[in-house]
Amino acid sequence: MNTFVKGLYAVNKVMFLISAMLLAASIFVTFFNVIVRKFFHGLGGFTWAEEISAYACVLMLFIGVAYLEFTNQHLSIGILSSVIKNKKAQAIVDQATRIFRGAVTLFLLIIVIRSGLIVLRNMYTSNMLTYAMQLPKLYFFTPMLIGFVMVVVVWVTILVFYKGKEIKDGI
DSSP states (O other): OHHHHHHHHHHHHHHHHHHHHHHHHHHHHHHHHHHHHHHOTTTOOOHHHHHHHHHHHHHHHHHHHHHHHHTTOSOOOOHHHHHOOOHHHHHHHHHHHHHHHHHHHHHHHHHHHHHHHHHHHHHHHHTOBOTTTOOBTHHHHHHHHHHHHHHHHHHHIIIIISTTOOOOTTO
């Protein structure tokens, strides 16, 4: 079990690093395009730069989300636990809200993954291409679905093996 959690952490860490590289690529491409537009008026910029920057930002978010869920670094509101002063009761409330959040997330992501598979199948059969780069959209939408599947794996691990508690001993 510990080996599984360590492996899951390693996979999520790699996905997070890919997410960071996508952010860097988006910043670089945008900066490069701004410089070209500013100093090389004859070129007028590149049409593909906006598209690749937008896809890189979106992919960054969807690929990095599993790591944030795994390490419990997502933004959340802890109103219930901040009101309770007793540490034991606070831990119980935190665990209950985490289980509820995980169950809702799993339910919604299963619906999204099911719909995403239908969209990907339609993209594949109709050979949808991006506007400027003329690359198959499947290249950009498949990693999003993989990110969602990773979040499902993370939440199943948290809910089944850790009963909603934060993963600390597995890393």
